[in-house]
Amino acid sequence: MLEQILIRRIITGLALFLAASAAAAAAEPDQSHACATVAEASARLACYDKAFPPSSGATILADMEARRQQAVEDFGLNRQQRVERLPEQLRETEPDRIQGTIKGVLVRATGERVVTLESGQVWLLTEVTSRGRLKTGDQVTLREAALGSYMLVTSTGVALRAKRLR
Known part of the structure; x- marks a missing residue:
């Protein structure tokens, strides 16, 4: 008898809980x-x-x-x-090209020139050549070339293969 009362109370509580949950779920779409x-x-x-x-x-x-x-x-x-x-x-x-002003030029022992622009970019000229003299204050253009490489073009129009270091 005591068990039946306990079971009825549990079932009643569960039914009330489910009814309250259903009412809350029905109210959600309005909110x-x-x-x-x-x-x-x-x-x-x-x-x-x-x-x-x-x-x-x-x-x-x-x-x-x-x-x-x-x-x-x-x-x-x-x-x-x-x-x-x-x-x-x-x-x-x-952009496919940028222009800049040379801040400094360093010549490595191997003859390669390292060009620093005023923007802070540093470029290595990969060709060891005396063509295309560069000095501080010169305006240069860096543009894309074939196969993902780049060219540094001096103000006199000399194009030199370049690689960005920084």
């Missing part, structure tokens, strides 16, 4: 977030990201994963092909 009404997926995600910004650690990991995924997708493409895949407004941010 949903405004972002749930946004139809387009990326706009909805942007809305939720704005409302509930991810922690900085999660953002860094997501950025790293996105860059890794992009690198996998771009694997095997040359620079021109990668630029062509960019949206139009981002294509201008990928």
Whole structure:
């Protein structure tokens, strides 16, 4: 008899708990977030990201994963092909040449010249030649060349093969 009373009380308590849970679940859709009404997926995600910004650690990991995924997708493409895949407004941010002023020129024992620009970039001229005299204050242009190499072009138009060190 005591067991039956105990079982009835447990069943009654469980029924009340389930009824309360169902009522709470039914009330949730009325209290949903405004972002749930946004139809387009990326706009909805942007809305939720704005409302509930991810922690900085999660953002860094997501950025790293996105860059890794992009690198996998771009694997095997040359620079021109990668630029062509960019949206139009981002294509201008990928220069194919830069101009700079020489801050200093160092000649190594091997005859190679190391050119430091005022921007802080350091370039090694890989050709040992007397062509293209360079001195502090000269304006130079660095441009892309074939097969991922670069050329340093002096103000007199002499092109020298270069490799960026820093």
